[in-house]
Amino acid sequence: MAQPKRQPRKPADLTDYLQQRVHFGDLIIPIAVSLEADDSVIVSTLYSGSQWPKRESPPPGLAFRFCRLSEAPPVQVRNFAATYGVLGPSAAAFFGHRTPRPRSAKTWTEPVRLWHKAASMTRALGRLAAALREREPGAASDWAIASAREATPIDSRHLSVAERRELFLHLLDQWCEVARPTERSEWLKGDGPSTRVEGAAAQSSLLCAVTHELRLAANSEKGLVICTSCHYAYYPPRMVPIGQPRKFCDEEDCGLRGAWRMAKQLGPTGPTTATGGQKGALDG
Numbered sequence: 682m683a684q685p686k687r688q689p690r691k692p693a694d695l696t697d698y699l700q701q702r703v704h705f706g707d708l709i710i711p712i713a714v715s716l717e718a719d720d721s722v723i724v725s726t727l728y729s730g731s732q733w734p735k736r737e738s739p740p741p742g743l744a745f746r747f748c749r750l751s752e753a754p755p756v757q758v759r760n761f762a763a764t765y766g767v768l769g770p771s772a773a774a775f776f777g778h779r780t781p782r783p784r785s786a787k788t789w790t791e792p793v794r795l796w797h798k799a800a801s802m803t804r805a806l807g808r809l810a811a812a813l814r815e816r817e818p819g820a821a822s823d824w825a826i827a828s829a830r831e832a833t834p835i836d837s838r839h840l841s842v843a844e845r846r847e848l849f850l851h852l853l854d855q856w857c858e859v860a861r862p863t864e865r866s867e868w869l870k871g872d873g874p875s876t877r878v879e880g881a882a883a884q885s886s887l888l889c890a891v892t893h894e895l896r897l898a899a900n901s902e903k904g905l906v907i908c909t910s911c912h913y914a915y916y917p918p919r920m921v922p923i924g925q926p927r928k929f930c931d932e933e934d935c936g937l938r939g940a941w942r943m944a945k946q947l948g949p950t951g952p953t954t955a956t957g958g959q960k961g962a963l964d965g
């Protein structure tokens with residue numbers, strides 16, 4: 682008798698397991714941060730006598746706030762470091778900067794232009810993720826920034842859609858590796874276990890949180906979108922349909938105000954949808 686024909690096995694549905702709790706390792710907040718050498722370097726005091734740095738869990742949306750430092754004045758970079766911590770030694774190695782010799786074990790020195798580079802890289806990858814989601818090629822300037830570390834310069838104009846997607850994933854993976862992350866399970870107080878992602882060094886906790894939040898947002902169902910007003914990528918509170926002509930993040934000059942301004946400039950060409958970002962200011 683002939684053997685009954687085997688039905689092809691249905692792949693396991695992992696959706697249930699993928700509704701996971703994930704959190705990032707604590708940020709190490711310096712005791713004091715100052716600008717020195719004509720505002721070109723940031724000097725952070727990590728320890729002082731018996732005073733230890735504060736530890737705080739990274740707030741959601743940190744990656745998108747970090748992007749805004751790409752062209753920020755030194756004082757804004759200093760304030761960010763004082764609130765969320767330093768970049769750490771891996772950032773300098775990634776961009777081929779010589780790590781400045783610390784004056785003492787208690788301090789940490791970083792050039793402001795290193796912060797600009799790290800923020801520009803995050804901004805470029807966020808915008809490329811948003812462009813590729815929209816089936817658009819992405820700006821040549823973003824490709825140039827994101828691929829600056831490649832051995833041979835990449836001219837994005839000659840790449841096919843499939844090549845752009847491949848290259849983007851490679852560059853995103855590379856940036857996510859910067860803090861040499863590890864993950865482990867942690868039992869949260871009054872809660873269940875959660876996956877904790879943290880950098881190899883305590884000083885790289887900011888960069889670990891920024892790169893992995895970018896990856897989680899880019900890989901999520903909603904994905905990233907580019908704000909029509911400020912041209913930064915942001916994580917929308919609701920799904921934004923592909924091809925929606927105007928969308929606004931919740932930065933002060935964008936959001937509803939940006940939508941009104943643009944509607945006024947363009948005239949009555951149809952409804953404008955304001956789709957706010959991380960802070961959810963437009964949720965109500």
Ligand SMILES: [Zn+2]
Nearest residue numbers: 908911930935
């Ligand atoms: Zn905006």
